[in-house]
Amino acid sequence: MAEEKWVLMVTAQTPTNIAVIKYWGKRDEVRILPINDSISVTLDPDHLCTLTTVAVSPSFDRDRMWLNGKEISLSGSRYQNCLREIRCRADDVEDKVKGIKIAKKDWEKLHLHIASYNNFPTAAGLASSAAGFACLVFALAKLMNVHEDPSQLSAIARQGSGSACRSLFGGFVKWNMGSKEDGSDSVAVQVADEKHWDDLVIIIAVVSSREKETSSTSGMRESVETSLLLQHRAKEVVPKRVLQMEEAIKNRDFTSFAKLTCSDSNQFHAVCMDTSPPIFYMNDTSHRIISLVEKWNRFVGTPEIAYTFDAGPNAVLIARSRKVAVELLQGLLYCFPPKPD
Structure with a gap:
């Protein structure tokens, strides 16, 4: 390793x-192993994304991280698990232009500086932790010349945030829950790439950018411990829905896709209400948006819009075409006029 005070950086x-x-x-809080499979759609990185720069230098005396300009602690187990898993897979790195050589064994001694920025609200139910940990793992893997493929990297990102494993692919992605105790088969796989169904347009209606009162981590734990509906959902409902959703995506069947998406979102929030104490992620505006979409689809006689809400009040609206998306946006601005600054 060169003696001069150099810095090597990668941005993802x-x-x-x-x-x-x-x-x-x-089913496992430490390894972050889910009780059911899940399927997601990856958003356009030009619109909602995390941008992360990782840097290594012999002049750094400890690992440090900044999120949206504010320094945060890396002492938590989730960050430490990701850093450990990537470091143990690191390989030799050489930058001939800068004259830098890093031997595989040197990575254990070198420290990192990490700067991460979300261009959308953090901890507001828009999967900021998913994008954040996926970006962190991907950037570190590039910096340290890790040779794992995206599915293998997804098993590492999963240890930071479960949903992060799905952000390492574009298009439609399935997170297999797996069955092995060590979690080695709990990985993400691509169902269809981003070009497969490019008629779809996604609109994010930001109802509130405030941080949610109940974090996803604590909410899940309470639901697992107290909700009988969750157990029924995981064992009886989701396995069938996953197969139906994969088929709908494969066939670009928007009618089935919309019905499954809306039903699963509603059941997820029913599970939250079935939790003790109940968890309320949506608010009155969220409910009004659901009502608007349901009335719209009934009026036209076929589903043109699907809605889904994660652990927060913000609506993700999926239109079957650009024409429908334009009309939907006009309807949203009419029904929910933005407040003047």
Whole structure:
């Protein structure tokens, strides 16, 4: 390794993803192993994404991280698990232009500086942690010359945030819950790439950018412990829905896709209400948006719009075409006029 005080950097951009068949509940809190499969759609990285720069230098005396300009602690197990898993897979790195050589064994001694930025609200139910940990793992893998494929990297990102495993692919992505105790088969796989169904347009209606009162982590734990509906959902409902959703995506069958997406979102929030104490992620505006979409689809006689809400009040609306998306946006601005600044 060269003696001079050099810095080597890599920047990565990773989109967020929105589940259309929800992940809610873990069978292993430490390894972050889910109680059911899930399917998501990855959003356009030019619109909602995390941008992360990772840097290594012999002049750094400890690992440090900044999120949206504010330094945060890396002491938590989720960050430490991701850093450990990537470091143990690191390989030799050489930058001939800068004259830098890093031997595989040197990575254990070198420290990192990480700067991450979300261009959308953090901890507001828009999967910021999914994009964040996926981007962190991907950037570190590039910096350290890790040779794992995206599915193998997804098993590492999963240890930071479960849904992060799905953000390492574009298009439609399935997170297999797996069955092995070590979680080695709990990985993400691409169902269809981003060009497969490019008629779809996704609109995010940001109802509130405030941080949610109940984090996804604690909410899941409480649901697993107290909700009988969650157990029924995981064992009886989701396995069938996953197969139906894969078929709908494969055939670009929007009618089936919309019905499954809306039903699964509603059941997820029913599970939250079935939890003790009940968890309320949506608000009155969220409910008004659902009512608007349901009335719209009934009026035209066929589903043109699907809605889904993650652990927050913000609506993800999926239109079957650009024409429908334009009309929907006009309807939303009429029914929910933006407040003047």
